[in-house]
Amino acid sequence: MTAPDSSILNQYLVGKEPFYQPQHDEVALFEAAYRRRLPVMVKGPTGCGKSRFVEFMAWRLGMPLVTVACNEDMTAADLVGRWLLDKDGTRWQDGPLTVAARYGAICYLDEIVEARQDTTVVIHPLTDHRRTLPLDKKGELIRAHPDFQLVISYNPGYQSLMKDLKQSTKQRFTGFEFDYPNAELEAGILVQETGVAPSIAAQLVAVAATARRLKGHGLDEGISTRLLVYAAMLMDDGVAPRAACRMALVQPITDDADIRATLEHAIDMAFA
């Protein structure tokens, strides 16, 4: 069922091709999943390119992308929609999930574990063979548009009892495990994103490798590709390499003096 105002989705179309460097065969796999409209879950540490990948796939498939950044205060109504008061009485306002399901878009729930578990169960009927979304407040049962697909992302690294997905939610999705790209690819990404010299990109990647090996030894999370891009941008603007690395790579990730000393030493060693 396509309502007259399906043009509402035009704003969600991804206009320009986002730069995405495939690591393996994830593009083909995602396309295969989309052909059968299977729900997709994208896992991986922060800043490794999960959201960029989804954006890229939406562009590649020519689909509008409705993104919801999940947070703790989010209620089911924030996803599904709610009644509003109007001068004529009340009016139903679709939530982002409903919009995507009704008019056919990829709905991307970013960092889904941040939402409370009772909120996430509303996606259950959309993610199995039923592909329906009951709006109990409105008394309507939406059958998902044939183009609709649900994508979620989360970072399994939180390792918190409170922040995990229920098995019943997890087992509705096909999954991609993302990690930081290997050194060559990552250097290539830095060059492509920021125009920095390949040699400098390689040095930045070497510093990141140091930090990633310290994960679990006082660091919760290694230096992400996103931070490397920031550092490269700063350097591209003429900031001295050490200052840029300290600002973008060291200060954000740790307050531990010993680790800071080790990372700064690694920077000195890499940028001779």
Next chain:
Amino acid sequence: MTDHPRDPSLPSRLAAYRKQLDCRFPWVGEVFSDCIAKASARLGPAGVSAYVDAARVLCKLGRGEEPVLIFLEEWPDVGAALGDGTLEMVMQMVQFMQRTPNGNAIGGFLQTLAPVSRTLLSREQLGHYLNTLRDMMERTTGSIHGHHQTHPSPGLPELLRQAPTLLQSLTVDGLRNWVDYGVRNYLHHPERQKDFFSLQSADSRAVLQRERHGTLLADVERKLDLYLRGLWQDSEVLVPYSTAFATLRTPQPYYDALGMRLPDVLDDLPGVSALDHYRAILAHMVGHRRWSIPQTADNWSPFQRMAVEFFEDARIDTLLIRTYPGLRAILLALHPKPAEGACDPETTSCLRHRLAMLSRALLDPEHGYRNPVLHDFVGRFHRELAGGNADTPTMARLALDYVTTTRRQSDQFAKVHFADTEISYRDDNRGLWRFIESGDEEEAFDAEQRKSPDLETQGLPPRHYPEWDYQSQSYRPDWVSLYEGLHASAAAATIDQLLLKHAALAKHLKRLLDLLKPQDKVRIRYQEEGSELDLDVALRSWIDFKSGSTPDPRINMSHRTAGRDIAVTLLLDLSESLNEPVKTGGGDGQTVLQLSQEAVSLLAWSIEQLGDPLAIAGFNSNTRHEVRYLHIKGFSEPWGDAVKGRLAALQAGYSTRMGAAMRHAGHYLAARKADKKLMLVLTDGRPSDVDVQDDRLLIEDARQAVKELDRDGIFTYCISLDPHADAYVADIFGRQYTVIDHIARLPEKLPELFIALTR
């Protein structure tokens, strides 16, 4: 003794060990089984046997049971930390002390051995420490008529007491210098000698400060560990060796199966911080482990081997620099730069000098040397490495060629040019060589591996706690041994009857508790559905709506009864004095213990009503070697028959060493995740113990314990039943105490007090 389960074969072996010990001191007999359980978990059969033998020797010394007890308690830790072989060294020291007038200090020596061994980390270091002590003893033990030593060393007991503190800030070398200063200056002033060694005199502290220099390995160990992991994907045990006691030659770093050996302290050098120096040493060793292949050494002369080492080291450094270009600056700053004409080939063997220059030239493109042969080999070296990493045999060929090309008759001379040829960040390359005819190297003899403490300790080993010595304003490390266990059990019905007896009181308390509950209501705003309309938010929403933006539908609020977040530990003094009957009226012949039981039951019941986590434990002590800590109720245990049974079985005996018990209770309480932590101490007398003569000592220790707990966010409160408590209780607990004079009213007072405290 504590009734923890044991290894089934232990009792039979225990009997044998007891026979072997052959010691009739009563306390030794009591603690022996626990000590053996601990020792057999850490030392292995041969070690335990030697341990028992040593205890036997101590027993026969005629110095009372104190040294035996200390030894039995402390040795398993020391032996496990430093290896079994150290026992012999320690016993030699004891025998030596026994022969001199210093025999009384044996106890002190053994007492501080455990904390000292924790800072020393290796056997050689312990040997140096013992030599320092022996030297000090020999020099300070007095003699009157010239020949026989008759007066004990005045400073020795103080030195032994301070040793753990000293070694935390000094290396063994620093300690030796410090001791030496004290002996030299105060040899003939016994009192001032004591002051010096107890760190009371000003110059004693000044010398201590002076001796503390350089960067200690122990201080940067974590940084180095992170460095190995982060930059080199490697990790290894870092073992310090002392640089101060080697007189013949400076020891070099090395690595073997047991770890990487580094100097225990390094000083900053021009251009290189000590930390970077350590890092360079580690990087070089990692390089060897990664890229070097051991070579058969038998067919090569010492000169040839030396040349191979120089070439191989340079290859490793080159590869390191290739990985991290920044390393070049550090390595070059540490690498000596021998002057070209510094060695005279007519009179001196110059091979070392030539190789050091070559090594410099291999790393430093701007070396400035003019020797054509050197340039030729530098070129060949870089050509070998241009295509890849090359390997050790390639370097060996190059090195042999170099030795042949540059050989001079004078290389054989005994006089060797050493200046500027030693490269401090390189290890001694013992891993580079393989000897086909092996077996007579020194290492082969002491290759016996240290036993890992793989056996699970049976039951709970004693925990050691420090005690505050107010006179020296310092802690006596590991002074008190605390054994913990579950309290014995009896019929739970007894407690139920007690509660029945106080039914009226319980009813009164229930009213109070109900008053306590509704106070902690919390308003939860921004609810879509709630019990009341939140007017502020509703108005804001209405305005939003009128102005055409999305209104917030969460205009309701509701209430929630917030859970009280208080964790409580009730610590009961179970000392002998509790058995006394209550004298003042209304007690009808009950003992203080029975009244305490009633009071604690009521309190536990009340706290259960409130739902706060509560733990109950009792303690008493029989000298510092045996403080017992008995669990009666755990935090998560419900107030049920098991707990009531334990409470019913309460028995009183022995003395009140309060500080250790409070520290132990505090360590459990600190681990709780609660907003407020409360420790109630129910006691009937002043802290005291049979082995302490000084009345103030344990009071001051308890006061210190309260301060420590306060620092950890634990609120301590004392309920004292001692009518004379005013004399000391404020000293310990400040204003956080109540003295209950009318003991018969304890059952109603205690819960009321708790309610008042947590309202």
